[in-house]
Amino acid sequence: MDCQLDIFFLEAILNGVLLAGLLALLALGLNLVFGVIDVVWICYAELVMIGMYAIFYAYTGGVPFPLAALLGILAVAATGALLHWVVIRPVLDQPPINQLLVTGGVLFFLQAVATMAFGIEFRSLGIRLGSTGFADMTFAWSRILAFVVALAGMLALWIFLSRTFLGTAIRAIAQDRQIMPLMGVDASRIYLVTSAVGGGLAGLGAVLMVLQYDIYPQIGLQFGPLIFMICVLGGLGSMAGGFVAAFLISQFIAVGGSCMATEWGYAVAFLFFMVAIFIRPQGLFGVRG
Amino acid sequence: MKHLLTACMAGLAAMLVAAPAAADIKVGVIYDLTGAFAGGGSKAGSIGNKIAIDMINERGGVAGHKIVPFYADAQSKTDVAINEAERLLNDTKVDVVMGLFSSAQCVPISAKVDAAKKFMWLNICVATAVMKDKNLQYVFRAQVHSDQYGEASCQFVFDHAKAKFGKEAKDIKVAVIYEDGPYGSGIASTNEQKCKQLGLQLVHKEGYAATSGDLSALVTKLRRAQPDVILHTGYNPDITLFLRQAKESGLKWGALIGHGAGFAQIDKLYETFKGDVDYLYNVDPVAAQLLDAKTLAPGMGDLTAEMVKRYKAETGGSEVPTHASSGFNQAWIFFADVLPRAIKSHGGFDPEALRKAALETDIPVGGTIQGYGVKFYGPGTPLSGQSERSTPAIMQYVKGETKVVAPAAIKTADPVLPLPKGHAYAR
Structure with missing residues (x-):
């Protein structure tokens, strides 16, 4: 353990904050789907991967980046809706373990399809946004942009859920899946919309990640377990919980990695997760039962 | 006399028909064809390995034996690599296991294969830990070590x-x-x-x-x-x-x-x-095409040129990475040097014959397309099975x-x- 409380330590903390924005956005989509439909999309990070490929091929095909990004978001939103219609809907009444295994199967299916369709090469858009700095600290614009857009995306989702009729219906279904259909709410439609919105958030995550990471079929493995851990820590289905958990975990990774070896940062984050779950099995913001 | 000649010819023909064809040599070839390692060089290594096998078979195989490869995808996962190695050895019953890109896969698999007294030829993984102080008897690596x-x-x-x-x-x-x-x-x-x-x-x-x-x-x-x-x-x-x-x-x-x-x-x-x-x-290890062929043994330049030509044709790319050379070179050393000696001097291609033939390998510096020579450290030495003539x-x-x-x-x-x-x- 070697924590040097200098300007580089502060840089590590701020880098953790920037990473948290992206992770919070990714956790948000997964939590939204779980909170409303009560199904965990284990394959969520693979949807992000699909979005990254969509953006890559659109951009390298000559589409300007903003439009390619929009296409990527729409593509993943459509994939999310398709995932619900084809895979989730038939198992909605099945035990949770069946639902989990089905989405787990989709994870491997998407990885295999991506490998066959896109190949094993690492792809990159080649867009470099540069960096900015102050007081001997340097931060990548791609990370700052990701943080700002992630926060904006979360704000937009909050406005959608709290200020629109459809959003209100989604929240209502999330609160009581049995009663709301009896009151005339079309649950199937709400589920489909929620899946599309959840997919759209994965697509937004893809837009932000494609500026920072190479694209390859297994990139979901880099983030999938982390996103899932954040959701569970925050309380599955709790969007506020996911947000807080993302910042906590990111700081453990960044500061832990700064004071100790990088790999210890992840180890400490997972240790914290285990201890927290022992104390609050329902997660930080989850409701027991 | 005419009848005798006819009878002799008929007998000869019958003998030729009845004579058993030289048995195929089954080779299990394991690389990561999918997953993160695939794009990191494993796929290139597997293509190089395949080119070597194709070229050997086009030349009539080894001492009349056709090489029959069984390609397996380790998927960049150690557990999958171990399962594939066991499947190839126990179910497919291959005579040799070769390939492997990741050292994390080579460490457990080489120990398992050696314990089972089967023969293994490592092509790309480089960690010294794969061989060091293991006293491996049936696992050989001509490649550079870490x-x-x-x-x-x-x-x-x-x-x-x-x-x-x-x-x-x-x-x-x-x-x-x-x-x-x-x-x-x-x-x-x-x-x-x-x-x-x-x-x-x-x-x-x-x-x-x-x-x-x-x-x-x-x-x-x-x-x-x-x-x-x-x-x-x-x-x-x-x-x-x-x-x-x-x-x-x-x-x-x-x-x-x-x-x-x-x-x-x-x-x-x-x-x-x-x-x-x-x-x-x-x-x-140097990509073979970067070396001056004049500094190598006769024929190495032509071999490299053929490998490069085939690699480009197979991939459609213009770059031939080092891993392609490594995959090709190690396989070529085995098929062109070790295997013929095992068959000729040690009576076949069972693990014992291959082991003896491998230990007799003595390729001088400049004798392979990547420039280095091959001579293996013997049993009882700290790096048993590792070539002492490899150089990066x-x-x-x-x-x-x-x-x-x-x-x-x-x-x-x-x-x-x-x-x-x-x-x-x-x-």
Whole structure:
């Protein structure tokens, strides 16, 4: 353990904050789907991967980046809706373990399809946004942009859920899946919309990640377990919980990695997760039962 | 007389028909054809390996025996690689297992295969830990091993400290960063040992998971340590993540020396980083096409040309990475040298015959397409089964071209050191 409380330590903390924005956005989509439909999309990070490929091929095909990004978001939103219609809907009444295994199967299916369709090469858009700095600290614009857009995306989702009729219906279904259909709410439609919105958030995550990471079929493995851990820590289905958990975990990774070896940062984050779950099995913001 | 002649001919014909055809030699070939290692060089190695088998079969096989390959995909996962090796040995009943890219896979599989007294020929994985102090009897590796990588890069820095950096060796600050599997850890350990032994100043040493999604903490620590030289061992995507975050965070250095794997995929690095990867170094067995054929044994140049031609045809690409040479070269050494001797001098191709033939291998330096010779350390020695004649080269990428800058015997250019002013990572 070697924590040097200098300007580089502060840089590590701020880098953790920037990473948290992206992770919070990714956790948000997964939590939204779980909170409303009560199904965990284990394959969520693979949807992000699909979005990254969509953006890559659109951009390298000559589409300007903003439009390619929009296409990527729409593509993943459509994939999310398709995932619900084809895979989730038939198992909605099945035990949770069946639902989990089905989405787990989709994870491997998407990885295999991506490998066959896109190949094993690492792809990159080649867009470099540069960096900015102050007081001997340097931060990548791609990370700052990701943080700002992630926060904006979360704000937009909050406005959608709290200020629109459809959003209100989604929240209502999330609160009581049995009663709301009896009151005339079309649950199937709400589920489909929620899946599309959840997919759209994965697509937004893809837009932000494609500026920072190479694209390859297994990139979901880099983030999938982390996103899932954040959701569970925050309380599955709790969007506020996911947000807080993302910042906590990111700081453990960044500061832990700064004071100790990088790999210890992840180890400490997972240790914290285990201890927290022992104390609050329902997660930080989850409701027991 | 006429009847006798007819009878003789009929008898001869019957004998020819009845004579058993030479048995096929079944070879299990394991590489990562999918997953992160595939694009990191494993696929290229498998293509090189396949080209060697195709060429051997086109020449009539080995002593009349056709080589029948059984290709398996380890999917960049150690457990899958172990299962595939067991399936090939126990179900398919292959005579030889060869290939393997990842040292993390080579360590457990070589131990298992050796314990079962089956024969294994390692093509690409380099960790010294695969062989060291294991006293393996049936596992052989003609390839360079990681201790040699780690020693070569430190020696290179030491040799050029005064002339290029204008500093005494003790004033050169070196950082060692590595993926924390057997491959990265093995090379990093030798880096630390050798650099310290040479009096270089080791200012930072740190491992990380190759699947890590964020290396910013590592980059920050390197900014604090301000090394002149960074010795890096990694796969992909960790190398690209490091280079990207290093640039965005303003990390500067005098030289970045990579050790194979992801650093050997220069065309992929160029796609992402363009000129930013100019002057990058890579320690690795040399890609055969970079060598002057006149310095090699007769026929090696033609062999390389054929391999390169077929590789380009197979992939449609213009670059032939080192891993393609390694996959081809090791397979060729086995099929063209070891296997014929096993059949001719030791009565077949069972594990015992192959082991004896391998131990008799004596290819002088210059006798393979990658320049090094082959002679294996014998049983009871610390590196039993490892070739003692393998040597890595140090290459530098200069404006899209690969130059060999060490060892002196095969170098094609002087190293550019430290990075020229104006370079993205230059101080």
